[in-house]
Each structure stands twice: as C-alpha cells, then as structure tokens.
Amino acid sequence: MTATPEDRPSSSWSLMASELSVLFRRLRTWAMLLALAAIPILIAAAVKLSSHPVAPGRGPPFLDRITQNGLFVGVTALVVSVPLFLPLTIGVVAGDTIAGEANLGTLRYLLVAPAGRVRLLLIKYTAAAVFCLAATLTVAAAGALAGVVLFPVGPVTLLSGDTIGVGESVARSLLIAAYVAVSLLGLSAIGLAISTFTDIPVGAMAATIVLSVVSQVADNLPQLEWLHPWLFSHYWLGFADLLRQPISWVSFGNNALLQAGYILAAWALAYGKFTSKDVLS
Amino acid sequence: MTRPWLRWLPAAMVPVALAAAALAGSYQAGAATSLPHKTAAEVIAMIGRSEVRALSGTLQQNSELGLPQLPSTGPAATQGPASVIELLSGSHTARVYVDGPSKARFQVMDMLAERDLVRNGNDLWLYNSADNSAAHMTLPAEPATGSPAPHATPTPGMATPDVVAQHFLAAVEPSTEVSVGDGTTVAGRTAYQLVIKPRSTGTLVDSVTIAVDSASGLPLGVDVRARGQAAAAFSLAFTDVNLSAPDAGLFSFTPPRGAAVEEKATPQLRALPGKTGQAPQTKAAAGRPTITGSGWDAVISLPAGTVPTDVRATPMFAQLTQAVPGGRALTTSLVSVLMLDDGRVFAGMVPLERLQAAAAPQ
Structure with a gap:
C-alpha cells in the first residue's frame, strides 16, 4: 500500500472511524458504560428508598442535596466514580490499545504502511480519548435522568450559596463532565505508553489502574506535599470550582496544563518505544 | 531505522523541557524586581x-x-x-x-x-x-x-x-x-x-x-x-x-x-484588646489583664476566672494542648499560651519557658 498525499487523510479518517466502531461495538465497552451508568442510578434509588433523610455533611459530598434537587445526582455520582470507577474503565481501554492488537496478532497488519506507526498511535489515542468523554457523559447523563425521574427538579444551589436556574445548571453539569474527561486524558496517555511496552493487554491495564491508585494515595500523604502539584490525579476533584459563583477557572486551567504535560511525556515515551519496536505479532 | 536511539530522544527531551518550563514559570512568579528606592x-x-x-x-x-x-x-x-x-x-x-x-x-x-x-x-x-x-x-x-x-x-x-x-x-x-x-x-x-x-x-x-x-x-x-x-x-x-x-x-x-x-444577635461593639494574631486568646478579657515586659517579648497574663472553664472540657482543647507542670500549654511556632490549673492564663510571642518563668511566684 503506497499512500499518496491525496488519499492519506481520507484513509486516516476511515481508519479512525473503523477504530471507533470496533471500540464501541465491543461487548466489553458497553458493559463498562452500563456499569458506570448504574452508579448514579444506584445512588438515586438508595436515597429515594431510604426512610431516613440524609444529614448534611454525611456520606459523599452533595448527597444531602439530592432529595431537594435531582440535578445533584450526576454531580454526586461523578464525585464517587472519579477516584476509582472511571480510572478503571479508562485503564482497560487505554491499556488495551496497542497490547491488545499485539496479543491478537493483528498489530503487524495495521502497520503495513511505512509511516503507519505514529498514525496508529494517534488513532488509538483518539479512540481512548473519545471513550473518556463517553464514560464521563454516561455518568452525568444517567445521573441527570435518574434525578429527573425520582426527585423534584428546580433551581440549583451552588457551593457559594447562590442559586442558579435549571438551564445554567445543565450547562455547568456539561462543563463538569468536560472537566472530568480532560482529567482522564493524562491517564489515557499513560495507558497508551504502557501498552506499547507489552504484548499482554491485562498487564498494561493493571499497570495503568495501579498507577492511578498510587497517584491518588501519594496525593493524600502530607509528607509528599512537594510532589502533589505534579501528580496527574491532583486536580481530579477540582471540578467543584465550577460550582462556585463566579466560576473559578483556575483549577480547570491548571488541570488542563498538567494533563497536557502528561500527554506530551507519555506520547514521547510511546513514540520512542513503538517506533523502535520489532513488531513480530 | 538507521539510528534507533534517535527515536528515544523525545522521551528524554520532553520531561526535561516540561520541567524547565515549570521552573521558569515559578522563578518568574517571585522574581526580584528593581523599583525606585523608598524609605x-x-x-x-x-x-x-x-x-x-x-x-x-x-x-x-x-x-x-x-x-x-x-x-x-x-x-x-x-x-x-x-x-x-x-x-x-x-x-x-x-x-x-x-x-x-x-x-x-x-x-x-x-x-x-x-x-x-x-x-x-x-x-x-x-x-x-x-x-x-x-x-x-x-x-x-x-x-x-x-x-x-x-x-x-x-x-x-x-x-x-x-x-x-x-x-x-x-x-x-x-x-x-x-x-x-x-x-x-x-x-x-x-x-x-x-x-x-x-x-x-x-x-x-x-x-x-x-x-x-x-x-x-x-x-x-x-x-x-x-x-x-x-x-x-x-x-x-x-x-x-x-x-x-x-x-x-x-x-x-x-x-x-x-x-x-x-x-444571630447583633455583635457587641467592643474593642478587642491585643494584637490581631492573639485574638483567640484575648477574646474573653473580662478581668484585668496585666502585661509584663514590653515590645515583642511582652507576656500578657489573665487572672483566674477570665477564661471560661468549659473551654477546658472540649476534646479539641485536649488535642491542641500538652500537659506541663501545673497546667496545660499550647505551643505554636509564633505564640505560646500557658493555662494553669488555678485558672490563670499567660500568653505571648515567646517560648514556653518564659511564660513559666512569668507564672512562677516571685
């Protein structure tokens, strides 16, 4: 296959489309998205069925607000799923990117084109990034649906005590989903880099998930305070800044910058390994 | 692939470049600047x-x-x-x-x-x-x-x-x-x-x-x-x-x-004595506090009964203070407070030993 300049973009797009359709046609992907959607539904049902009103300050943040306003279900679910459930699914998808193909023996067929390796990395990473957004939106959307069905919906109280209308609260929920999706991009890049180092997808998945846990544990140790701003999980719960009045964009910016740094570093590593790798399978 | 090591170059360069950029940013934040001289x-x-x-x-x-x-x-x-x-x-x-x-x-x-x-x-x-x-x-x-x-x-x-x-x-x-x-x-x-x-x-x-x-x-x-x-x-x-x-x-x-x-009730407009840094200690100044020494190493002493006794019963009090001979003490890197069992309280921006010396009967 000799790629001429004219047909390359179109073939990239078709490769991208086929990659996405493979990802989103897998039973595993749907199972993970369904499991993520179950989190807000479980929270909403538990609060609805419980006979005791939730005392303020007990349980996950915002839990006590749910009975007053269903729109908080999505936010509570995101707070609950950011530390473990979302990184778990991201780790599975990102760790599988290259190692999964190598394990199935399909990697060499994908690499017949001479300049194909960087493009393949790019396509694989884009698919993983799309999954980040899909996973976050699934939690937020399932939360909004469960909240609307089970609880009254009305003006939303922000952390600052100010109240905003339903329209603006939906916009802020989408912003929060975007924030969380951006937060997970660094982890996806790390998963991609690890995936180039092994032919065993389970190893790459486990290593990615373990790294996300290690990063969060280190972030909670006061002895490692100097390290905290450098950990990719440092701003994961910073999306609360989008629930203040006025919105504080500082953590959004810091988070985006930090994730960009991790993406660059992980990409450089993935490029070094993958372009110099002997692909035998 | 004539030089495979070249492909590893970005992996080595990118972290260095990122660290350099971050360091340059933090240097700029606290950079010394030259301003016209002022007294x-x-x-x-x-x-x-x-x-x-x-x-x-x-x-x-x-x-x-x-x-x-x-x-x-x-x-x-x-x-x-x-x-x-x-x-x-x-x-x-x-x-x-x-x-x-x-x-x-x-x-x-x-x-x-x-x-x-x-x-x-x-x-x-x-x-x-x-x-x-x-x-x-x-x-x-x-x-x-x-x-x-x-x-x-x-x-x-x-x-x-x-x-x-x-x-x-x-x-x-x-x-x-x-x-x-x-x-x-x-x-x-x-x-x-x-x-x-x-x-x-x-x-x-x-x-x-x-x-x-x-x-x-x-x-x-x-x-x-x-x-x-x-x-x-x-x-x-x-x-x-x-x-x-x-x-x-x-x-x-x-x-x-x-x-x-x-x-809440309207707060009483009463001039709070003491410096701002000592506000928590000097809040209940009903008795007449005496000040020994002057300037930075002054010690303020409150007679018995000025600090409500129920403060001592809170679990936070036990957590914050340590037992010393004759009472309990709160020591921080800037302020020390000595609370004696007889109710007297000594405080100052001095080491605990100085408070104990001030509390000792002359």
Whole structure:
C-alpha cells in the first residue's frame, strides 16, 4: 500500500472511524458504560428508598442535596466514580490499545504502511480519548435522568450559596463532565505508553489502574506535599470550582496544563518505544 | 531505522523541557524586581494613602504553626471554635471581593465545599456549604471603621499618612527594626517589601514581611517567619488581584432553599484588646489583664476566672494542648499560651519557658 498525499487523510479518517466502531461495538465497552451508568442510578434509588433523610455533611459530598434537587445526582455520582470507577474503565481501554492488537496478532497488519506507526498511535489515542468523554457523559447523563425521574427538579444551589436556574445548571453539569474527561486524558496517555511496552493487554491495564491508585494515595500523604502539584490525579476533584459563583477557572486551567504535560511525556515515551519496536505479532 | 536511539530522544527531551518550563514559570512568579528606592516611612505612608476601594482577588494562605493536625474534613471541622483553628492551620485558598467600605464577599474555597461571608450594607451573611447552613446578622447602623477586607486600612484621622508613618516608626523604633527589602512580584504586580524585625532575641518571631503594591499602596501579602524554622510560619498573599469593581450581584445574598438559617444577635461593639494574631486568646478579657515586659517579648497574663472553664472540657482543647507542670500549654511556632490549673492564663510571642518563668511566684 503506497499512500499518496491525496488519499492519506481520507484513509486516516476511515481508519479512525473503523477504530471507533470496533471500540464501541465491543461487548466489553458497553458493559463498562452500563456499569458506570448504574452508579448514579444506584445512588438515586438508595436515597429515594431510604426512610431516613440524609444529614448534611454525611456520606459523599452533595448527597444531602439530592432529595431537594435531582440535578445533584450526576454531580454526586461523578464525585464517587472519579477516584476509582472511571480510572478503571479508562485503564482497560487505554491499556488495551496497542497490547491488545499485539496479543491478537493483528498489530503487524495495521502497520503495513511505512509511516503507519505514529498514525496508529494517534488513532488509538483518539479512540481512548473519545471513550473518556463517553464514560464521563454516561455518568452525568444517567445521573441527570435518574434525578429527573425520582426527585423534584428546580433551581440549583451552588457551593457559594447562590442559586442558579435549571438551564445554567445543565450547562455547568456539561462543563463538569468536560472537566472530568480532560482529567482522564493524562491517564489515557499513560495507558497508551504502557501498552506499547507489552504484548499482554491485562498487564498494561493493571499497570495503568495501579498507577492511578498510587497517584491518588501519594496525593493524600502530607509528607509528599512537594510532589502533589505534579501528580496527574491532583486536580481530579477540582471540578467543584465550577460550582462556585463566579466560576473559578483556575483549577480547570491548571488541570488542563498538567494533563497536557502528561500527554506530551507519555506520547514521547510511546513514540520512542513503538517506533523502535520489532513488531513480530 | 538507521539510528534507533534517535527515536528515544523525545522521551528524554520532553520531561526535561516540561520541567524547565515549570521552573521558569515559578522563578518568574517571585522574581526580584528593581523599583525606585523608598524609605520605610515612605512605604508605610504609601499604605496609608492607598485609595483602593474595590478589588477582586484570590488569596492563598499557608501556615506552619506547628499545631497538631486536626481533622480538616467533615462537618465538625468547619463549625464553631474549631473553624478558627482550622483557618489558622494548613493551607487555604479564598476569593475576596470588595466594593467600597460596606460591600464585601469572602469565599473560603474548601475541597468540594465553600464557606462564604457576605456583607452588603448592614446585612452580614455567613454560609457554609458543607452543612448547608446560613447565619444572618444585622450590623449596627454606624459600622465600625475597620473594613472587612483582609487589609486593615489605617484610619488617617487628621494627620497625613506621612506623619502617621513617622509617628509609627518612632514608636516602634526601640523594639523593632523596620526596613525596605528587595522589590518583589506578588500576583503579577511589582511590590515593595516592608521588613519588620524584632530587635529582641527573646521572641519567637523572626520577621514580618509585608509586600506593598508599588502602584497603589495596597498590601498584597504578609509573611511571618518564626525563629529556627525555614518555612514561613504564616503567609497570606494574593495570587491574583484586580483593582476594578466586582459584579454587584455578588453582594446580594439570599439563603438557598432548604438551608438552615439562623438569626444571630447583633455583635457587641467592643474593642478587642491585643494584637490581631492573639485574638483567640484575648477574646474573653473580662478581668484585668496585666502585661509584663514590653515590645515583642511582652507576656500578657489573665487572672483566674477570665477564661471560661468549659473551654477546658472540649476534646479539641485536649488535642491542641500538652500537659506541663501545673497546667496545660499550647505551643505554636509564633505564640505560646500557658493555662494553669488555678485558672490563670499567660500568653505571648515567646517560648514556653518564659511564660513559666512569668507564672512562677516571685
């Protein structure tokens, strides 16, 4: 296959489309998205069925607000799923990117084109990034649906005590989903880099998930305070800044910058390994 | 693939470049700047002349007071007297909005929560998102002169700021060395550094540095250093500041639906004795406190019965203090407090041994 300049973009797009359709046609992907959607539904049902009103300050943040306003279900679910459930699914998808193909023996067929390796990395990473957004939106959307069905919906109280209308609260929920999706991009890049180092997808998945846990544990140790701003999980719960009045964009910016740094570093590593790798399978 | 090692080059270069960029950024933040020379009196006068009426900014506070770690999350941490201790220890980020003397909003940004203080005219609202509670207070019609802004603008009265500055310097001169340090950058603005250094070696305070905006005279940050401690014991500084009037909507606060609202009595306007740093200790000064010594190593002693005994019963008291012969003591890197079993209380910015010496019968 000799790629001429004219047909390359179109073939990239078709490769991208086929990659996405493979990802989103897998039973595993749907199972993970369904499991993520179950989190807000479980929270909403538990609060609805419980006979005791939730005392303020007990349980996950915002839990006590749910009975007053269903729109908080999505936010509570995101707070609950950011530390473990979302990184778990991201780790599975990102760790599988290259190692999964190598394990199935399909990697060499994908690499017949001479300049194909960087493009393949790019396509694989884009698919993983799309999954980040899909996973976050699934939690937020399932939360909004469960909240609307089970609880009254009305003006939303922000952390600052100010109240905003339903329209603006939906916009802020989408912003929060975007924030969380951006937060997970660094982890996806790390998963991609690890995936180039092994032919065993389970190893790459486990290593990615373990790294996300290690990063969060280190972030909670006061002895490692100097390290905290450098950990990719440092701003994961910073999306609360989008629930203040006025919105504080500082953590959004810091988070985006930090994730960009991790993406660059992980990409450089993935490029070094993958372009110099002997692909035998 | 003639040179495979070349492909590893980005992996080696990118982290180095990122680290360099991050380091360059942090160097720029605290970079020394050269400003036209000013004497300490001129810098103090500049603060007095400051005409900043409105601002919005973000404050960053860090404390290394050596206080025992108290739980910083959960509802108990941000309520009652514990909140004062909680605010004094650890790190906090807060946003400040000020528009004139009667409109202010202060937001302490906690993890997934926020504590708000809103003043609009005579209405004062406190809101805590952790337990969704609000408190309202009506301030007396003639408000106190102190502005609720973090910087207390000195009231010049009839004297000009220059004269006040001269008087102030003359008054503190015997005990304190006041000088102007190198220019610095705070929140992207060039600032003079006013360095206040106790002459006495008996005090725990090593130096107090106040960064004063070179353009407006607004104090941008304060840094209190303790003797024998590398990190600043207490620092409070703007990380960004904007001197234009904030959105007026920020100052109109109505408690959210479902919030527990408490109406509090109007606070008694009573001049609080003591320095601001000692406010928690000197709050209940019903008896006549006596001060021994002068300047930085002064020791304030309260006779028995001035501190309510139920303070000692709280679990926080036991957590914060340690047992010493004859009572309990609170030691921080800046202030020591000795509470004797007979009810007397000694406090000062001195080591504990000095308090014990002052308490010993002569």
